[in-house]
Amino acid sequence: MGHYDLHMVHTPDGEAERYEAARQAFDTAVEERDALFLPFNDPAYRAAQKRVSEAYDRMYEVHASYLQFGNWTMRECRAFMHHFGMLSLTVLHPPERPDPEAFGISLNECSEYCDSPARGEAPEAVRRFQEAMEAHLSWAPVPADGVVAHKLGSPGGWIVTPAEIRAALSAYGENRGKDPGLLSQIIEEASWWPQWIEYLATAAKHGGFLVR
Incomplete structure (x- = not known):
């Protein structure tokens, strides 16, 4: 269940x-x-x-x-x-769920940084995607x-x-x-x-x- x-x-x-x-x-x-x-x-x-x-x-x-x-x-x-x-x-x-490809990144790149200690070291494109995703979720x-x-x-x-x-x-x-x-x-x-x-x-x- x-x-x-x-x-x-x-x-x-x-x-x-x-x-x-x-x-x-x-x-x-x-x-x-x-x-x-x-x-x-x-x-x-x-x-x-x-x-x-x-x-x-x-x-x-x-x-x-x-x-x-x-x-x-x-x-x-x-x-x-x-x-x-x-x-x-x-x-x-x-807002529509953001698409990683629209930010020029792959889903694997997102997974590498999201919810990990390396999040603060994410490339600019990943950080922009994360901000868009947070806006969507909140x-x-x-x-x-x-x-x-x-x-x-x-x-x-x-x-x-x-x-x-x-x-x-x-x-x-x-x-x-x-x-x-x-x-x-x-x-x-x-x-x-x-x-x-x-x-x-x-x-x-x-x-x-x-x-x-």
Whole structure:
């Protein structure tokens, strides 16, 4: 089953250090469990496995800049956001996806520099292509009136901007109280919804987020 990986553009201060400490704690818990050489149903093994699970949960709890949704969850998310007026359904179209050949470069040249430490050393033509691609992926109407719907419709590297997020949260604040019963039902059945709203609020302060 497919999924969506969401990454904030800028990592909140201190998150990398907290995540590394949590990851090391998880690795230690796994090593201690595996060193027991006990059957799965042994009480000592089960206690060690509980510590592994807790360490795993902690690792992703501190990784606040990252969120993963399955296809079905994202489909629900779009439906809820649409209900609360959080999506931009403008009929305008984003800039066309740039073609590397129009910049005199090949797709292989783009792949060599994109998302790599060598990106800052890319030739001028590659940098111009990268700028055009970023404009394509981050496009939103001005002024923003919510998260552009197609950015949550496929994990295509889209960039959801802070302006889009602020507009979406503003719409949510205006509309969430109009049907308290539905909101309570959403929170009860979709336990991830409050986390999603919190993620959006944090992402708006950290450059938005990527949809991959």
